[in-house]
Amino acid sequence: MKLFNTIFHFEWIQLKRQKTQWISLFVFFIIGCYATYAGHRTIQKQNLVLTKLQQQYNQDHVLTLQKFTDTLTAETKAQAAQAGMAQIINFRMPPLALDHPHALATLSIGQRDVNPYYQKVKSSVNYLDQENVEISNPAQLFAGNFDLAFVLIYLLPLLIITLCYPTYAEEKEQGTYALLSIQASNLTTILNYKLLFRLTVVLGLVLLLNLVGFAVAGQQTVLSLSSAMLWLWLSLAYIAFWFAICYFFLQFKRSSIVTALQLIGAWLFFLILLPSLTNSYISLKHPIPLRASLASYQRHVSEEVWEMKPIVLADSFNRYNPQYNSSINLAKDSTKNGERFIAGYYDLSERKVARFAKHIDQQLVQKNQMAAQLAVINPSIQLQYLFNALAHTGRNDHQNFKQAVSRFQKEWKHHLLRYQLTGTYFTPAELKQLPKFKLENDTNNLSIWMGSLSLWIGTMLFLMLSLMINKKN
Amino acid sequence: MIKVIAFNEIRSALRNKTMVLLSIIFWLLIVVATFGGFKNYTLADQNREQAKAMFRKEWVEQKANPHSAAHFGTYLFKPFSLLSLFDTGLNNYTGTSYRVEAHHQAEMNYAAAQDSDTEMRFGELTIASLLQLFLPLLIIFLCFQSVSKERENHTLKLLYAQGLKPSSLLWGKIAGNYLLIGFITIPAFLIMLLAVGLKEPSLLARTLAFSICYLLYFLILISIFVYVSALSKSSKNALLTSLGLWVFFCVMLPKIVTGLANNWYSLPSRGAFNKAIETGTKEGINGDKDRMGRYKDYLSQTLAKYKVDSASQLPINFDGLNMQNGEDYLTKVYLNYAKEVEKKIEQQQFVQQVLAFIDPFLSIQQLSMAYAGTDYEHHINFHQHAQQYRDEFIRKLNFKMAYGDKNYLKYDYQVGPDFFKTMHDFEYQQPQLGWALQKHQYALYALLLWLAVTLSLVPIISKKIAIN
Numbered sequence: 012m013k014l015f016n017t018i019f020h021f022e023w024i025q026l027k028r029q030k031t032q033w034i035s036l037f038v039f040f041i042i043g044c045y046a047t048y049a050g051h052r053t054i055q056k057q058n059l060v061l062t063k064l065q066q067q068y069n070q071d072h073v074l075t076l077q078k079f080t081d082t083l084t085a086e087t088k089a090q091a092a093q094a095g096m097a098q099i100i101n102f103r104m105p106p107l108a109l110d111h112p113h114a115l116a117t118l119s120i121g122q123r124d125v126n127p128y129y130q131k132v133k134s135s136v137n138y139l140d141q142e143n144v145e146i147s148n149p150a151q152l153f154a155g156n157f158d159l160a161f162v163l164i165y166l167l168p169l170l171i172i173t174l175c176y177p178t179y180a181e182e183k184e185q186g187t188y189a190l191l192s193i194q195a196s197n198l199t200t201i202l203n204y205k206l207l208f209r210l211t212v213v214l215g216l217v218l219l220l221n222l223v224g225f226a227v228a229g230q231q232t233v234l235s236l237s238s239a240m241l242w243l244w245l246s247l248a249y250i251a252f253w254f255a256i257c258y259f260f261l262q263f264k265r266s267s268i269v270t271a272l273q274l275i276g277a278w279l280f281f282l283i284l285l286p287s288l289t290n291s292y293i294s295l296k297h298p299i300p301l302r303a304s305l306a307s308y309q310r311h312v313s314e315e316v317w318e319m320k321p322i323v324l325a326d327s328f329n330r331y332n333p334q335y336n337s338s339i340n341l342a343k344d345s346t347k348n349g350e351r352f353i354a355g356y357y358d359l360s361e362r363k364v365a366r367f368a369k370h371i372d373q374q375l376v377q378k379n380q381m382a383a384q385l386a387v388i389n390p391s392i393q394l395q396y397l398f399n400a401l402a403h404t405g406r407n408d409h410q411n412f413k414q415a416v417s418r419f420q421k422e423w424k425h426h427l428l429r430y431q432l433t434g435t436y437f438t439p440a441e442l443k444q445l446p447k448f449k450l451e452n453d454t455n456n457l458s459i460w461m462g463s464l465s466l467w468i469g470t471m472l473f474l475m476l477s478l479m480i481n482k483k484n
Numbered sequence: 485m486i487k488v489i490a491f492n493e494i495r496s497a498l499r500n501k502t503m504v505l506l507s508i509i510f511w512l513l514i515v516v517a518t519f520g521g522f523k524n525y526t527l528a529d530q531n532r533e534q535a536k537a538m539f540r541k542e543w544v545e546q547k548a549n550p551h552s553a554a555h556f557g558t559y560l561f562k563p564f565s566l567l568s569l570f571d572t573g574l575n576n577y578t579g580t581s582y583r584v585e586a587h588h589q590a591e592m593n594y595a596a597a598q599d600s601d602t603e604m605r606f607g608e609l610t611i612a613s614l615l616q617l618f619l620p621l622l623i624i625f626l627c628f629q630s631v632s633k634e635r636e637n638h639t640l641k642l643l644y645a646q647g648l649k650p651s652s653l654l655w656g657k658i659a660g661n662y663l664l665i666g667f668i669t670i671p672a673f674l675i676m677l678l679a680v681g682l683k684e685p686s687l688l689a690r691t692l693a694f695s696i697c698y699l700l701y702f703l704i705l706i707s708i709f710v711y712v713s714a715l716s717k718s719s720k721n722a723l724l725t726s727l728g729l730w731v732f733f734c735v736m737l738p739k740i741v742t743g744l745a746n747n748w749y750s751l752p753s754r755g756a757f758n759k760a761i762e763t764g765t766k767e768g769i770n771g772d773k774d775r776m777g778r779y780k781d782y783l784s785q786t787l788a789k790y791k792v793d794s795a796s797q798l799p800i801n802f803d804g805l806n807m808q809n810g811e812d813y814l815t816k817v818y819l820n821y822a823k824e825v826e827k828k829i830e831q832q833q834f835v836q837q838v839l840a841f842i843d844p845f846l847s848i849q850q851l852s853m854a855y856a857g858t859d860y861e862h863h864i865n866f867h868q869h870a871q872q873y874r875d876e877f878i879r880k881l882n883f884k885m886a887y888g889d890k891n892y893l894k895y896d897y898q899v900g901p902d903f904f905k906t907m908h909d910f911e912y913q914q915p916q917l918g919w920a921l922q923k924h925q926y927a928l929y930a931l932l933l934w935l936a937v938t939l940s941l942v943p944i945i946s947k948k949i950a951i952n
Contacts, residue, residue, distance in 0.1 A: 042736070045740075049740075049743050052743075052747060056750070060753040060755060060756075063755070063756065064753075067755070067759065121602055122597075122601065125577075125597045125598055126598060127754075129755065131755075139583070139593070142754070142758060143754060143755075144591070144593075144595075144598070144754060145753065146751050146752060146753065146754050146757055146825055147751065148742075148745075148746065148751065148833070148860065149574040149577035149578045149863065150574060150742060150832070150836065150859075150860050151742045151745070151746050152574075152577040152597060153573070153574050153576070154738045154739050154741075154742035154743075155739055156739070156743070157736075157739040157740055157743050161739070165735060166736070169727075173724065267720050268629075268719055268720055268723055271720070271723055271724070271727075272502075272625065272723070275621070275727060279618075279621060282606070283607070283613075283617060283618070284513075284609075286603060286606030286607065287606065287608055287609035287610075287613060288516070289603065290603060290604060290607065290608045290609065291517070291520040291521075291608055291609040292520075293603070294520070294608070295520055295523055295524065298524065298527055298528070299594075299599050299600075301528075301531045301532065301535055301561075301580070301581070301594075302581070302594060303531070303534075303535030303538065303539070303559065303561075303581070304535075306559055306581075306583075307539065307542065310556055310557075314556070375599050378599070378600070379600070379601050382600070382601055383601070385603075386603060391606075392603050392606060395603075395605075395606075396601070396602060396603075399602050405602060406600070406601035407601075
């Protein structure tokens with residue numbers, strides 16, 4: 012314990028004297044704060060977009076209600092008579108599906124800048140519709156976001172490297188190594204304590220930075236304690252991993268320059284080389300489909316179904332939607348452009364195209380499954396995945412949103428069909444009770460805990476290798 | 485004396501096993517990047533060509549009402565040149581296909597990033613990423629102790645005693661390291677030139693410009709890192725400073741710059757944009773009448789032109805003309821709002837170009853993408869051509885309906901392959917090198933300025949080299 016205290020006291024004095032160390036710690040903290048601010052700006056903008064959309068929807072709602080009572084001119088009178096028609100409601104006030112950002116999205120923007128985070132839901136689906144893809148400068152997307160996750164994943168290892176690389180060599184280069192060898196019983200213990208001190212400094216700094224991040228993130232949305240704790244746990248796991256790497260390279264007892272180069276090589280390998288190699292492998296193995304066949308198929312189905320006999324189409328519709336059988340009217344249903352014909356047209360063509368689109372979705376699922384599996388071998392990518400999972404900003408969360416939209420679209424379609432097929436209109440009171448989109452966005456804490464295991468396995472691996480080398484020496 | 489210093493620099497680097505190993509790794513990565521890039525490029529090109537042929541066949545073989553055909557529409561695909569395999573640039577973030585359809589002005593669709601997860605943000609292995617990110621590290625490794633080691637080994641005093649001028653020392657160090665980097669990279673550039681010359685000779689000028697700019701970039705970096713070595717107290721400090729500069733300029737600053745540009749020139753949301761177009765077409769923009777008012781005016785103008793009283797008396801199908809009138813207005817509204825967005829993105833791009841004056845990495849990154857045709861300017865150029873083609877395409881169909889059929893509001897009029905074959909296919913030629921350079925002129929000026937400034941610093945830095 013005495014040795015521990017002595018080393019910590021000595022390291023603290025050393026740290027106090029070294030201006031460059033303080034500057035690097037301070038710069039890192041400032042960069043982290045700026046990244047938090049940049050993330051906050053991005054998510055704040057997204058929140059603003061969602062608020063405006065909601066306001067616009069409320070305005071459309073008010074205007075639609077006004078249409079019921081505006082009978083000043085012949086034209087508005089005619090419009091008032093049709094104001095509650097299902098198709099008109101679908102056109103005038105399509106419901107909104109909003110994917111509100113989780114509090115931690117401020118700290119890990121993930122794929123939220125690439126993927127749509129809202130949708131105006133219509134009664135019909137266009138599988139090639141890209142109208143809700145956000146307007147963005149591709150150069151911005153290419154450069155990526157400067158958020159706290161980026162600082163922790165890319166820059167924190169560099170800070171750890173700058174703090175750790177001279178741990179052993181500085182003693183040798185300053186000529187104190189020989190003295191220590193004579194005076195201390197176990198040099199390894201001294202080096203371990205020195206590293207432990209640096210670990211404490213990094214942990215303190217990262218904790219401080221994360222607390223700043225949590226304070227900012229919590230401003231827009233409530234941040235749960237469990238999410239914050241998990242974020243800290245992941246940060247800890249990553250710090251441990253990089254300290255283990257440093258520990259491993261320090262065992263070779265090379266000069267500070269060589270150690271620094273080796274550690275930079277490790278950083279380059281995990282942050283640049285390995286990700287780019289795995290990405291190239293994924294794109295070769297699972298190229299992204301062009302969707303030309305889907306576009307062609309959708310157009311043909313559209314024409315083919317439109318040319319079907321109304322009664323055949325109505326039969327198909329009735330078979331799949333028996334809940335509307337009470338509104339069957341053979342005379343009406345055998346006319347083209349009748350309500351059942353239109354409903355049948357969308358119902359059948361969507362079903363056919365959905366089957367076809369499934370094939371493309373499957374290819375993408377395989378591609379992303381492979382990417383997730385390969386991420387396990389790289390703690391840096393894995394951490395980004397885990398941060399995104401925690402912040403609900405990854406592809407899986409977007410898929411979850413898309414599935415929820417798809418379910419809600421069906422609900423909305425059937426809500427309208429109940430009116431459309433019976434020839435009844437919405438009343439103003441009924442417009443206040445329209446279905447609302449809900450998104451269940453529960454964090455799967457267990458899978459994130461499990462995901463962090465790969466980081467700890469990496470840490471253990473490097474520590475074991477270090478011990479082996481240490482024994483050999 | 486400069487030659488001797490340069491030669492010694494090369495000799496000591498060749499003795500360094502790590503240096504040789506790193507060069508071999510670099511070459512292996514170049515081979516992997518080229519192989520992967522070529523396979524991806526070939527596959528994507530094949531898919532595009534097949535899709536293009538399929539949509540053309542479907543188009544010319546149909547028998548349909550011209551307006552139904554306009555709804556049926558077609559798809560256009562963005563072609564990529566062979567150079568895109570060297571630098572994929574923004575390709576993963578820009579769409580690759582464009583939908584041509586009546587009543588709808590489409591955007592480029594299906595960016596690969598939307599179908600991928602977060603791993604894509606870590607970047608792909610391309611020749612450009614190797615030259616922009618990996619090679620600078622190799623340069624750092626070569627240069628960080630070029631001068632500092634002479635001081636640490638006390639050979640600097642000896643060299644000065646033999647009459648070596650400090651500036652000659654720097655020139656020699658720069659020349660030696662540059663020749664080394666040349667030995668490593670020039671064969672790669674020559675192979676690129678040869679491959680392009682054989683496959684797409686029209687791109688030779690772009691490839692040459694691509695190679696020259698990278699060679700200039702390497703010279704800038706070598707000069708900077710040799711200066712760092714000359715000014716640092718120790719090799720250790722030189723290494724840390726050089727790596728710090730690399731992280732700041734190559735990893736951090738590009739993200740910060742684009743983030744700032746995005747904040748300064750904020751883009752509208754897709755929801756607001758779509759709503760503006762919807763409202764604009766419905767209610768009119770810039771003092772124009774609303775949809776009904778415009779319809780009435782157009783009808784009365786057409787009736788007056790043909791000196792008749794009603795649309796049914798017209799010798800043409802007014803519905804076709806009216807639809808084209810609607811299309812023209814939609815285009816007007818779309819361009820009105822799209823131009824605002826484009827202007828803001830251009831302003832964001834301008835920020836990046838200007839900031840290239842403080843970061844040579846930004847400059848080479850933009851020039852590299854520009855030569856490869858994978859930058860924003862090429863993307864928007866394609867989109868503009870596609871949009872113009874779409875307008876003409878729909879116009880021809882609407883006019884066919886208007887002048888080919890006199891029956892007002894009748895849709896049983898059909899045309900067949902004879903007509904559809906007369907509608908020419910979309911052909912897009914990438915702009916010339918001069919156009920790309922003009923669009924990125926500030927990035928080029930920035931690179932040249934960096935070169936001039938770094939090389940002119942030799943006399944100043946040489947005076948500050950400490951002997952001890």
